[in-house]
Amino acid sequence: MTDNRLAGRTAFVTGASSGLGVRFAHLLSGAGAKVALAARRTDRLDSVVDAIRQGGGEAVAVPLDVSDPAAIGPALDQAQGALGPISILINNAGLSGDGAALSLPVETWDQTFDVNVRGVFLTAREAVKRMLDSGVAEAGDARIVNIASVAGLVQLPGLTGYCASKAAVISLTKGLAREWAKRHIAVNAIAPGYIETEINADWFASEGGKAQISGFPRRRLMDGDALDEALMLLCGRSARFMTGSVIVIDDGQAL
Template sequence: MRTIQQLFDLTGKTALVTGGSRGLGLQIAEALGEQGARIVLSARKADELQSAQIHLQARGITVDWIAADGSREADIADLADKALDRLGHVDILVNNAGATWGAPAEDYPTDAWDKVMNLNIRGLFLLTQRIGKLSMIPRRYGRVVNVASIAGLSGNPPGTMKTIAYNTSKGAVINFTRTLAGEWGEHNITVNALAPGFFPSKMTQGSIARLGAEAMSAGVPLRRLGDDEDLKGAALLFASEAGKHITGQVLAIDGGASAV
């Protein structure tokens, strides 16, 4: 019987983390890498990926990166193929890349809707499909960790954000997670989703600046926003052997906001 340390150990495992150059993706990459996984990061901007690589290497993590636009089908195929070439196979796929756009629903631009949907759900599907078909299913092993959001569990409080495409896309990520878990369980592949609440990031900085961190955390039972450690434990659970009997689940990491 393995020890708890062995169940959470990722030595010898490989991980592809999209949207991994900063924010939540970088936080997850830190957690997986510190437990021994070899990491490939992906994002659109090479300079940010290089900075992330330096940051992770300073923590003793083996890491490479591939610049790709997760909303473009050609980039997605190229990313999957390059990641498999560099890693040999992908044990853990973290689908974190995402975008948002704020506008009232009645005036929401169609091109903004398409931009959000193409990255947040279409690109996620295409990358997962390719990694699954080329690596996880043939090897009968895989951990898919999707980054959804508590925005996919409900609407927005009146007077706050107007992000209908983002909320809709994250709701789709949640049911994508459940559906794929049902299909791929027979291949020994688990598929789970993290649903973060508000964490300071480039995506949320506008809302935090406009509404204020104190006001945004007032209705949160723990009375605070997420920090740069709060996703690590949950991500590691879903990515490791400690979570081998967990699939199709959505875990909110939101200080209790979705529970009240």
């Protein structure tokens, strides 16, 4: 049975060149949405766009570094020009920002917050301006989904900067949801636990990574499809009654 629950909608996905961003783009397209894939690595974006088009979907690649404030608005305009008014924003771009506090370079701290927090804020703000201007918000179709992490709820060793940035994303999600509630814009977040992706595959294949997995209550990483249903919920019709929510999906890893 064909899934057309997002037919006629346009989604903008940041960090769409690898990992969860690629999966989200395919998932949204499979539900009928037109998808703008945004990231710095445009060579990778092109291959994802080609795959979506070969599957019958409509997609475009948009070069974007969310740490560059001047680039965000034009990127959204480029996406809208190609696909129509954006009604779904997936704020997925992020950096790991790992390092012990005493030795963490200030540049790494700043870069982590530039991407993980400021990038989320500015992309959401610019997207909402366009959702208001296009009438998408008034129609009740405006959806913003921020990808946070269980790291924003618990402290992970050697990841103080990353944890702080994801805690900020959770707070930001609730703040924007409150501020934009009367404008009928749904702002929610997903806080996932560890899913094996390109960014962490080498670590979890190491002895240290295997030891970390053995410490999880279920002694496993989550499957790649773990966030699918939550994403569809927050992008779809049901989210008209949800805003400021943070859905934790971590297989009990934070217990």
